[in-house]
Amino acid sequence: MEQTDRVLKAVGAWLFLIVLSVAAAAVTIALVNKYQYGPETDVKAYFDALQAGDGAAALGALNAEVPDSNAALLDGEPLEAAAEKLDDVEISTVSSTSDQAVVRADYTLDGQEHSSEFTLHPADTQWGFFTVWDFDRTTLPTMHVTMPGSTAVDINGESVALTDSARDFAVFYPGIYTGSYTSPMVTAEPEQTLVTDPDAETDLTLDARPSDELKSQVSEQTKTYLDTCAEQDTLYPASCPFSYEFSGRVQDNVKWSITEYPTTDIRLSGPNADKWGLMDSPGTAKIEFTSVNLMDGKTSKVSEEVPFTFKATLDVSEDEATVTPRH
Structure with a gap:
């Protein structure tokens, strides 16, 4: 009888150890399933890839499609810079069922608090126990x-x-x-x-x-054009914005000078306001010559200010501006 009791106690101890082992294994599986294979782990992996500037890993983790647009910002320095001020990331599961989990990521972005939610689904199991999660299929912004x-x-x-x-x-x-x-x-x-x-x-x-270089080139070309106009010995300089109406006779030379150059006002223009142009700008020229009275032959000095409007088109390339006066 005593021997039977010892056997029963031994069997009971073994059964207890077995139950305890099974329970421990179940707890271990649950913990590994949560922290090693849980949906939060996938979201963390995605954030890690962003901060590392690893676009391929981030795209694979997110299970996302690339829209029909330029992909230059999806990897390397541009991506790493995008996540440079991404801090204080905390990841938690908002809801979870057998076929879906919603995971929330709270974080600061440039010092401001934000959050994003991600929806995941079970995709596979490993070793018959551990659930492998995937992000629901999405398209990148x-x-x-x-x-x-x-x-x-x-x-x-x-x-x-x-x-x-x-x-x-x-x-x-x-x-x-x-x-x-x-x-x-x-x-x-x-x-x-x-x-x-x-x-x-x-x-x-x-x-x-417009850069200082663009302004300088436009101003220089405008000044050169007007100075060339002022060099013409005539009341009506050809292809120029100023002239002087005079019905009498001119003795000797006509002298022009520019007393006020137009302000080169460079702006975006055109139907879509996406082409550089020059606004019409006022300026002032001065004319000086000696006039001869047709009746008595007497001469007199003429010196007058002549206002004008400078009009031109502007073409801008990568490193050069071209001013084309309009008349």
Whole structure:
């Protein structure tokens, strides 16, 4: 009898150990399933890829399609710069069922608090226990960039071409995208936009301004043109914006000089306000000559200010401006 009791106790101990082992295994599986294979892990991997500037890893993790737009900002320096001010990332599961999980990422972007939600679904199992999750299929957001008057722009350190002063770019989220531009002819102050929602329309518009070099070239060409006009010994300089109506006789030479040069006002013009042009600008010339009275032959000095309007078209290339006067 005593021996039977010992056997029963041993069997009971073994059964207890088995139950305990099974319970421990179940807990271990649950913990590994949550922290090693859970949907939060996939979201964390996505954020890690963003901050590393690894576009291929980020795209693969997000399970996203690239829209029909330029992909220059999806990898390397532009992507790393987009996530440079992405801090304080906290990831939590909002809801979870057997066939879907909604994961929320709270973070600060450039010091401002934001959040994004991601929907995932079970895609597979490993070792018969661990659930492998995938993001629901989505399409990356599109950012519309415009900079009237320019054929290129710099975004997050990447120089990209524009078509008709605009272009669409595929972008990851969340991220900060900063546009700026500096060229010999055109400059633009930095502008930035935050992308936190895949469905929101995002625009980045830059204000192109004529550079000092562009202003200098236009001013120099305008001055040269008017000075050439002033060199003509005639009351009616050919192909010039000023002349002097006089019905008498002129003795000797006619002398012109420019007393006030027009202000070269460079602006965007055209139907879409995306072409550089020159506004009509007033100026003043001075004419001096000796007139002869046809009745008595007496002479007198003539010296008068002649106002005029300077009109011209402007063509701007990458590093050169061409001013073409209009008459």
